[in-house]
Amino acid sequence: MASKRALIHAQSFFSPLQTSNASISLLPRNTYRFKSQSSTQWPEQVKGDDLKDLLTRSTWSVESLLPSKTEARDAPEISSEHLHHLLRLSALPLPENQEEEAKMLQNLSAQLHFVGKMQQVDTTDIKPLRAIRDETSEAEKEHTITMDMLKDALAREKTIGKHYKRIQRNTDAVDTKDVENWDVLGSAERKVGRFFVVESERPQE
């Protein structure tokens, strides 16, 4: 709940400013993923020093979604086996001792508690936000791949065959100077000839 308010506040702070920060002012409204609530109190307009003052104070912290020391955690039990599995998937080192493992499990359960709080937000009919980008229909239209955009690629093809007509792509080398003109192996710690070298063994099951 707090998170919704925080976002809505952020919006109201910026709207009267006529900010030149294009990336924010151009965001379509639907980028704000949480639905506004009718009961929300909109703050009065703030200006000058008051604004600076307001921005230096924190009105909300992510801490509010984390469990307190005394509060029971709202998180599923994680087994040691499961923890090791997750660490391996992430290519992270396994705990060195029992103590470290207990700490990791505790951290993980706090994080899961946090995720649980996030999951309480009603997101029915809301598409997940994948990236901050213009999702208006105008923008989609602008990004649509058209014949014109494929003109060059299609121009590098020819039709071959007298009776059995086929398409053949011109396989002459393309100009790649702008992206291939760098020392690929320059930062390799180990190399053999033009190869990168790694040491790795397949695990035995």
Added chain:
Amino acid sequence: MLASPIRTARQALSKRPYICPSCLRKAKLQPLASAQPFVARSYRALHTSAGPPSNDAPFRKLLKDAVKRKKKEERATAASSSSSSSPQQTPKNQDLRLEKWELTVGIEVHAELNTARKLFSGAATSTGEAPNAHVALFDIAFPGSQPHFQIETLVPALRAALALNCRIQQKSSFDRKHYFYQDQPAGYQITQYYEPFAKDGHITLYPHDFPSGVSPDRGPIIIGIKQVQMEQDTAKTVHQPPSTHLLDFNRVSHPLIEIITLPQIHNPTVAAACVRKMQTILKTVNAVTAGMEMGGLRADVNVSVRQRNTQAADTGHTYHGVTGLGQRTEIKNLASIKAVEDAIIAERDRQIDILESGGVVEGETRGWTLGSKTTKRLRGKEGEIDYRYMPDPDITPVIVGKEMVAHLRNTLPMLSDDAITMLVDVQIYGLTPKDASTLLLLDDGDRLDYYLDVVQYLRSALSDYPETLARVGKTAGNWVLMELGALFKNEEWSDSRVSSDQLASIIEYLLRKQITGRTAKLLLAMKFEGDARPVGQIITDGDMMLKPLSHHEYTDMAQKLIEENPNIVKDIVEKHRHQKVKWFVGQMMSNSAEGTVEPGTAEMVLRNLLELPPMQSK
């Protein structure tokens, strides 16, 4: 016990500049994974495939190895006598088992798209070039580099999906599939998991798609295609035992499509035909550069068996919406059509063996080596959740214009089914399904084009001789595939070596019965070896026109031969070795001037003199 490897890993990491930490970490952590068999994720790379199984040995080498292994096994079996033969393997038992158990197969085919550039960078695609010659910053996940989707990669991808009857999605997007392996520097592969660009297609297998010309279910078989997605290929690894890997990133991020069929296949032959057909379709629309034999296409198969006639719809497994199936296993990285068929048979039989003996099939990933008798476990059950798929925030969704898709659809080259239907139609070309498919596949279609040209010349040349027209298609097919094909056996095809009008001319003389078949072959060989004279000129110069002998001349020649070879006559007459008549025919032909003796007439005369029954008409 675990502590020391971890320290090593950490120490190593802390000293290193940022290069490719996932690789480094993976490499250093490997011993841990082997200490704990619970997860063995490292070889996930195989999933996305790339490269024939675990090495880059050429296909011919694999075949050779397979033959060797088979010989060795045969020797071993012969030595140990047949007393231990398992009862399941007799054909009758096998039939009974298959009556009881039904096989279900779903296929995933990965194909390298025919594009000039990689999927997310402007670097060139390449084969067989110096290692790491075509690599952009993003391709090896250099810090700060960003993906740039190359829209031109859509051209072959869309053509493939259209040819597979898919619905093209107006909007698709890319996702990250996470796993750590050195052939994939970002620590994730970019693929299309949530929103693939094409869905709900199908492939139809006709009798002509089977080598025998007969489909196992009689009539066409339709196999649904769940989706087609675009994704990145992985790097090429050269393994130097025991644990060193040389990495070439030329192939990394080469655009691939993955075609996923529904689990609707119940026969290994059908699965093989399906993969073969996909390959043909992808080639005919110019979507791929190379076929399976060149490593341009790789297949994974999901195999399960279930007991027939059981109402297990709510107890079985569900894959892609198909319910009531048995536990499946996945066999990865099959690099030939034969491997697809053999691996499915071996895995089916293995699963039935387990179930018949009261065991449980484990969900796992298995491998198959060409020529082996059984599949081999690679790693344990994997959960999709372990890949931690997430939408890639750095890549904007791909939105394709209707007009552009319509253009690609309308300009799609003739599909293989249409070409084969035309070629086997007795009213048009009258080829056998096998010859039709062969023509279509040879030399990327150039051979078919040449054939069509030969037929066109012949049709206009023989317009005054209508009784031969019905045979033109078939005869030309034979000459283009067999006679000319044999000459090109060890050389690269060229349509100008023997130009189509010259081959047509040879066939015309033959169909008009103006030269013998032997003369025709000789003429073809002369043209092939570079004789620049037109066929008609060579015939005149060499006096090769058929000059039929009189019946009297035939009889004289035959009589003389018979008298000179009493032993052979004895064989023929007394021992009934009638085939030896052919020897006399051959003698008559080689003893006389080119193009004078017709083998049919010669044999008739000989049989008459030897008082043998006349030839059986074929």
